[in-house]
Amino acid sequence: MARITGGITTSHVPAIGAAMDLGKTEEDYWKPVFAGYEYSRQWIKDNKPDVVFLVFNDHASAFDMDFIPTFAIGCAEEFSPADEGWGPRPVPKVKGHPAMAAHIAQNLIENEFDLTIVNKMDVDHGLTVPLSLMFGQPEAWPCMVIPFAVGVVQYPAPLGRRCYALGKALRKAIESFDEDLDVQVWGTGGMSHQLQGPRAGLINQAVDQKSLEDFVNDPERVAEISHLEYLREAGSEGIELVMWLIMRGAMKSNVIEKHRFYHVPASNTAVGHLVLENP
């Protein structure tokens, strides 16, 4: 049977991808960001997943205003990097696991999580930047990826509590898949940031640090943070943190924290990153 062998959280700032694609990682501005992932790149070499269940949000790249799914699972054979206005990122195509994705979709829907099934989807920086951060710049991604898109563009995003519960159901869905696979669940996006309007650049380090701590040791508390609190305290885009709760719900209640990293800024955003293992 498949088993969950790790949980990762990471921000997915597009400028991080651009810094890698344009060879700027050694610049003073970017060095500390990438230094925070050195441990993780070694960890993932030692703990190579067969499949990553990657929770991210589409930033108006695959879904336009005609279709705005709240939870969408990618069931395709492969997913191409999206052209977000400056051409697609020069990164490999993402290989899916259609059979496992279909199993998870059926299992979650039967457990009252009404997913949208997506058979064609380009994947934007929300998905490819975390892969780049963890795997660097390989010729091909070293694992299969099941993209799971959460609707956080139009208010309201799903509640943190709902995402956490979905994560718990996801754990059962993954563990009931009849293939011998090591699966990691990644939750991406966040931390505090606001990209729009005169309040752009808002960062709340105190709230971010508390969230990082509680994602490890008190996820129930994080799951109860209201949308209004995210908007007011963590910036209009800080609400992306609900996606981390899907990862956390999929992990056991007590986890081993292997690595924690926090850095301000990457472009407009506070970068937060955790590597977790089940005991």
Added chain:
Amino acid sequence: MPEDKPYADIPGTVVFDADMSRKGYHLNQFCFSLMKAENREKFYADQEAYLDQYPMTEDQRQAVLDRDFNRLLALGGNIYYLAKIFSSDGQSFELAASKMTGVSQQEYRAMMIAGGRSPEGNRYIGENKDG
């Protein structure tokens, strides 16, 4: 009955809710079209003619031509959609954010490196004189 908007008192912030989404539908669909290289070519060849394809309001249309992103946000533009415009223009999110906050990119970057804009005084409209 209108929906409650408990977030309406957050300064300098437009929450992209269902009302804004309806208001900005054609504007945002225009932005989305810029994800295709051939559309970008047509847009830069004749911006006004390209915009004629989308039944947006005169205000929205003018704000696109002016690249007035704060105005576009108020008119129903969503930041991830608007990003297709400034990305197509070859501008970064950092530069766009600096313009929306009314400072130079260097000043904006310096603020971020110093830890970002503090939430202190930025939680409620009228919380302080700068709010």
